[in-house]
Amino acid sequence: MPLSLSRRSFLATGSAAGALGALGLARQALAATGSFETPLAIPPLERGRLEGGRRIFDLTMQDGTHEFFRGYHTPTKGINTDYLAPVLRLTRGEMTRFNVTNALGHTTTLHWHGFNLPGIADGGPHQQIAPGETWQPEFEIVEAASTMWFHSHQIHETAPQVWAGLAGMAIIDDGESPPGLPGEYGIDDIPVVLQDRRFQLNGTMPYRATMHDRMAGMQGNYPVVNGTISPYLEVSREAIRLRLLNGSNGSIYHLAFSDLRPFQVVASDGGLLAAPVTMKRLTLAPGERTEIVVRLKAGEPVSLYALAPAAGGGNRGGGMMGGMMGGGGMMSEMGAQSPEFALMELRPAATLEPAPALPERLADLPAPDPAGAANRRQFLLEMGMGPRMMAGGGFTINGETMDMNRIDHVVKMGESEIWEIGNPGPMAHPFHVHNTQFRILSRNGRAPAPHEAGRKDTVLVAPGERVEILVRFDRYADPDAPYMYHCHILEHEDAGMMGQFTVV
Numbered sequence: 001m002p003l004s005l006s007r008r009s010f011l012a013t014g015s016a017a018g019a020l021g022a023l024g025l026a027r028q029a030l031a032a033t034g035s036f037e038t039p040l041a042i043p044p045l046e047r048g049r050l051e052g053g054r055r056i057f058d059l060t061m062q063d064g065t066h067e068f069f070r071g072y073h074t075p076t077k078g079i080n081t082d083y084l085a086p087v088l089r090l091t092r093g094e095m096t097r098f099n100v101t102n103a104l105g106h107t108t109t110l111h112w113h114g115f116n117l118p119g120i121a122d123g124g125p126h127q128q129i130a131p132g133e134t135w136q137p138e139f140e141i142v143e144a145a146s147t148m149w150f151h152s153h154q155i156h157e158t159a160p161q162v163w164a165g166l167a168g169m170a171i172i173d174d175g176e177s178p179p180g181l182p183g184e185y186g187i188d189d190i191p192v193v194l195q196d197r198r199f200q201l202n203g204t205m206p207y208r209a210t211m212h213d214r215m216a217g218m219q220g221n222y223p224v225v226n227g228t229i230s231p232y233l234e235v236s237r238e239a240i241r242l243r244l245l246n247g248s249n250g251s252i253y254h255l256a257f258s259d260l261r262p263f264q265v266v267a268s269d270g271g272l273l274a275a276p277v278t279m280k281r282l283t284l285a286p287g288e289r290t291e292i293v294v295r296l297k298a299g300e301p302v303s304l305y306a307l308a309p310a311a312g313g314g315n316r317g318g319g320m321m322g323g324m325m326g327g328g329g330m331m332s333e334m335g336a337q338s339p340e341f342a343l344m345e346l347r348p349a350a351t352l353e354p355a356p357a358l359p360e361r362l363a364d365l366p367a368p369d370p371a372g373a374a375n376r377r378q379f380l381l382e383m384g385m386g387p388r389m390m391a392g393g394g395f396t397i398n399g400e401t402m403d404m405n406r407i408d409h410v411v412k413m414g415e416s417e418i419w420e421i422g423n424p425g426p427m428a429h430p431f432h433v434h435n436t437q438f439r440i441l442s443r444n445g446r447a448p449a450p451h452e453a454g455r456k457d458t459v460l461v462a463p464g465e466r467v468e469i470l471v472r473f474d475r476y477a478d479p480d481a482p483y484m485y486h487c488h489i490l491e492h493e494d495a496g497m498m499g500q501f502t503v504v
């Protein structure tokens, strides 16, 4: 019974209860986690090698076992490791090739989430890698400095494959980091892959999705950060940067520190914001990344939580979560999209090296210009109820489930378009578009919150919302190799809430 033995009461972990109580959020559900007994695993950096003017990475997708709980070897999958992957350090302007070998017993793919790249290199459902084969996508890194990721995208199997561990983080450098922004990997610049996994008493985490899991998205009973359960991180500097990736299957994390201290958001999915945005709570949906800088006091631990969404709450400035919590009947249970966890603890040393304040400006980020948009398209995300849902066919975009033989949209290269995403249903859906970094124009007619005003490739669309984004595909045209757009709740994606477009 490793699970109960390795747990202590959440309330034993200190000042958290008071702060949460003040918020009215001290739910006993938090008791499920919060022991902070394991140091946070920092994945090794993988820089690849230079060969003939190219940066080359050798990646092997493989089976393994991972010790989430001491003495228990959980069957997992990983990339060059037993669970998840090393952090790939990429450089803008470098032609980069990945030799991706499938050493698994089943077909898989490896998708480059957030990258602008040729369709044949995308690693989506069309670039399948059979067992024993090596796939060699090659493309130039064109993105600004940012936190990206990569993961399996096998058709109908993405959820179980990512659940098992086939995902990892990539960090892009562009040589333009503003002074004062923490950037020393593993010291004050920390990769943080947030997930949750459902462990059984024997320590295994088989992917067994019930009807509820397929609807709400698969969720765990333990938070897993970089493959470590409820870890702590020893901190030696006054300020650290956390590169947060929501790599979960279906959990929307409403993040806050235990004392509700403010932090500064410095980057969204596609890189730095124009200026830091000070916040106390931040929503991160599956597929999204954010980078925050938090200041610490010597000797005073603080932990990072995932909280229940504030009812009618305004952490996106528009009361967007209200709809999620206000639903009636069966669907009000879908607040279960947002599990409550004590994710990790930051443990500052007794004395800390000083860190400068952040600069007032981080990057040049021109305002999006919708005036020149050549086209407008609509994407309606729907969950069919009743018999259709029971038959597993209820997740649609514009009334259709994913069909690999159907191209849903053809977009002209270099033209800006406004895509309008509507969600009339009871659950929030993070809408992701391949091959681009887009800009959010509006949520229900209102301008996006400042922390969402930068480059994005995934946007959470709450029940009842209509979100407009400005998209553009600048670099690669190919009538034959489609890209995907889809809900990044992996169970929804696998059930068909996905479509295809080509760029010509």
Ligand code: C2O
Pocket (backbone or CB within 6 Å): 111, 113, 151, 153, 287, 432, 434, 484, 486, 488
């Ligand atoms: Cu992160 Cu189409 O995926």
Ligand code: CU
Pocket (backbone or CB within 6 Å): 111, 112, 113, 114, 432, 433, 434, 435
């Ligand atoms: Cu993607």
Ligand code: CU
Pocket (backbone or CB within 6 Å): 428, 429, 430, 487, 488, 489, 492, 493, 497
């Ligand atoms: Cu969805």
